[in-house]
Amino acid sequence: MLSLTVLYDPECGLCRRAHEWLAEQSKIIELNYMPCASEEARKRYPQLNHDLTKKDLTVVGDNGAVYFGPKAWLMVLWALTRYRDWSYRLATPELLPTTKRVVSLISQNRYQIGRVAGLNR
Amino acid sequence: MTIGISTYLIYLAVSIALTIWVARTLHKNGRVFLVDVFHGNEALADSVNHLLVVGFYLINFGYVSLALKLGYVITTAEQSIEALSVKVGLVLLVLGGMHFFNLLIFSRMRRRANTRHQPPIGPDAFTTVQQQEA
Numbered sequence: 001m002l003s004l005t006v007l008y009d010p011e012c013g014l015c016r017r018a019h020e021w022l023a024e025q026s027k028i029i030e031l032n033y034m035p036c037a038s039e040e041a042r043k044r045y046p047q048l049n050h051d052l053t054k055k056d057l058t059v060v061g062d063n064g065a066v067y068f069g070p071k072a073w074l075m076v077l078w079a080l081t082r083y084r085d086w087s088y089r090l091a092t093p094e095l096l097p098t099t100k101r102v103v104s105l106i107s108q109n110r111y112q113i114g115r116v117a118g119l120n121r
Numbered sequence: 122m123t124i125g126i127s128t129y130l131i132y133l134a135v136s137i138a139l140t141i142w143v144a145r146t147l148h149k150n151g152r153v154f155l156v157d158v159f160h161g162n163e164a165l166a167d168s169v170n171h172l173l174v175v176g177f178y179l180i181n182f183g184y185v186s187l188a189l190k191l192g193y194v195i196t197t198a199e200q201s202i203e204a205l206s207v208k209v210g211l212v213l214l215v216l217g218g219m220h221f222f223n224l225l226i227f228s229r230m231r232r233r234a235n236t237r238h239q240p241p242i243g244p245d246a247f248t249t250v251q252q253q254e255a
Contacts, residue, residue: 001240048248065244074241084237091241 001065003030004079005044006072007058010035013119014110015057026081056107070103128201129189135205136185136212140178143216147223148174154227158234173226177219184215 006022008015019033034041036053045060052058052068059072067075078087090099106113148170155166188211195201 044251045248046251060248060250061244062250064247064250065240066246066248067242068245071242071245078241087241088237096242 001029001061001063003032003062004075005032005034005060005062006076007034007036007041007053007060009054009057009110010038012110013114014106014117015114017114017117017119022076022080025083027079028081028084029079031076031079056104069107070100073103074099124198124201125191125195128191128195128204131201132189132205132208133185135209137182139209139212139216140181140185143220144174144177144181147177147220151223151227154231158227158230160234173223177223180219181212181216185212188212 006019008019010016022031034044036058037050041048041053042050048058048060048066056069057072057076058069059067059075061067061075074087074091077083077090089095151173152166152170155170156163159165159169188208191204191208195204
């Protein structure tokens with residue numbers, strides 16, 4: 001796999017901040033960004049359930065592999081030079097349940113977190 | 122030359138020869154592993170190999186030097202041989218331990234280098250990707 005496409009929620013302040021952070025990180029594989037459920041995304045992935053991508057972060061590999069929610073977060077970490085080791089650590093059977101719980105919690109409350117942190121426009 | 126001094130000299134000669142032999146074996150046969158780990162980057166592999174061997178020498182010679190002192194006076198050839206067997210035996214065990222530690226490092230590096238290309242988790246599904254018009 002040589003590149004990943006990140007389908008992010010353009011209306012969420014936390015996601016925009018995360019996007020800025022990602023742009024600064026050095027990467028092992030290329031990351032592309034697309035607003036979820038946008039024209040662009042629908043054209044590129046005609047068979048994907050785009051309503052679902054609005055609910056949680058979705059990442060699609062250049063081979064068509066779809067990663068949803070916590071898996072998508074792990075794949076983004078995996079793409080980064082400094083955090084590839086962490087992606088394996090967080091995906092071990094011992095840590096995966098905790099990872100999923102924490103990531104879901106952040107995802108579901110992303111608007112509130114963004115508001116409290118003053119990231120929403 | 123007293124029998125005590127000859128015991129020390131034999132101990133040093135045997136220990137140094139053994140250390141050099143093990144280090145050379147490691148240097149010669151570890152290279153293949155390292156070249157594989159660094160994806161064919163031979164310059165980097167040689168450099169790391171050399172650094173590992175330097176560390177190996179330092180630890181082993183350090184141990185040989187520290188373990189030199191006998192602490193009692195040797196008067197007979199029998200005592201000398203017994204003292205040598207204990208000292209050289211310890212050096213051999215330390216060398217063996219170090220050797221396996223090095224092997225462990227090599228195989229760890231190799232495994233890591235090979236598995237890091239696999240994503241940490243499997244995908245949820247597969248979808249078709251419409252190639253963008255250039």
